[in-house]
Amino acid sequence: MEVRQLRYFVAVAEELHFGRAAERLGIVQPAVSQQIGRLERELGVRLLDRTPRRVALTGDGARLLVEARAALAAVDRVRSVAEDLASGRTGVFRLGTSPGLGERLRRGVGTLRVSSPELGLRLVEGRAADHARAIRRGELDAALVRGEVPGTRSVRLWEEPLRVVLPRAHPAAGGPVAVRELKDLRLRLPADPALEAAVLGRCAEEGLDPERGREVRSVEDTAVEIAAGDRDWTVVYGEQAGLASCGAMLRPFAPPLTVPGLLLLPADGARECADALAAAFS
Structure with a gap:
């Protein structure tokens, strides 16, 4: 045989x-x-x-x-x-991560520790496209990313809700926000292709061609600037409750807007390993 x-x-x-x-x-x-x-x-x-x-x-x-x-x-x-x-990397699991995974990352890593206590772990933060290339080159074993990555083996694990960050005094700050209500503000976005595609897609659906402001480098700093002024808005992943202390308002989209969360895997990886990782990080 x-x-x-x-x-x-x-x-x-x-x-x-x-x-x-x-x-x-x-x-x-x-x-x-x-x-x-x-x-x-x-x-x-x-x-x-x-x-x-x-x-x-x-x-x-x-x-x-x-x-x-x-x-x-x-x-x-x-x-x-x-x-x-x-290759000299015995017993080390190399996982690509994305900013703001928080509890999902902690829970998944904890599950891996319980099932494989002898396994070492190295987390590598970066962009989805970079993680995909690293997996194809054998430099990462898996990655957690947001947004579709063409040409890569992936498992869809969750839907990441997007939230609007806007000035507290803005008329739309009282509840869920339709982007057409923000036509008087400048849109500031980070260098995140998945988030940008989702937000600009929603703007196009509602007939809004938003004025663009400076790129977001730090979410916290941008939230402080938004709270102190009345001209800008941005978008973040998840709740990010800590932003409330910055003074800006954090509101959901109307209707809700999400970006898919994916587990990227090597093309030739074993199905059992993929299933175990998907279960840990779902």
């Missing part, structure tokens, strides 16, 4: 289609059929029922699928450890 035979079997069992399994594996369909036939002969059991119209797991195939997945996960762990040993 070969590892590749188990991989081919799992692919067909999950796709229930030899053509799709071959495409997923990046090989030709006859090779998949040949190797699964060889596996069945070696094991002495029929794993799949094949007809011209359908492929289905047999009872024996369903039982073997559980074990095959476990065996492949073990192989992937061995390969990962070997790669770590070769």
Whole structure:
């Protein structure tokens, strides 16, 4: 029995289609059929029922699928450890993070500590695009980001609500804010493509072409400036209750506006590891 035979079997069992399994594996369909036939002969059991119209797991195939997945996960762990040993990063999980994850990050890291107390951890803060490149180069093991990242394996974990920060005396400060109510203010945004796309998309939907102010470098400093003046507004992720002490008003959008929160993963990572990380940071 070969590892590749188990991989081919799992692919067909999950796709229930030899053509799709071959495409997923990046090989030709006859090779998949040949190797699964060889596996069945070696094991002495029929794993799949094949007809011209359908492929289905047999009872024996369903039982073997559980074990095959476990065996492949073990192989992937061995390969990962070997790669770590070769690169000198033994026992260190490298996680890309984004500003303002707060309780989600603390909770997820705590879960990882409980399940793998021997695991070291290195957090790397940065932008989503930089994290995606680092994962492709093998410099990060995973990353938590906001906003879609094309061409990257990802799992959507949460929806991050956006909040408007505006002067306390502004007429729209009394409740949820429609962006058309802010046409008399300048919009100040950070260098965050996901947040900018969401906000400007909402402005376009409501027919607002906002006057743009200076870029936001520090959310806290900008909130103080907004509280002290009457000309600007900005947008932040989540509640950020600490901004209330700056004197500005923090209000939800009407209707609500969100940005997706994603877990970025290596393209060839084991499914079991992806599931464990998704559960920890959901």
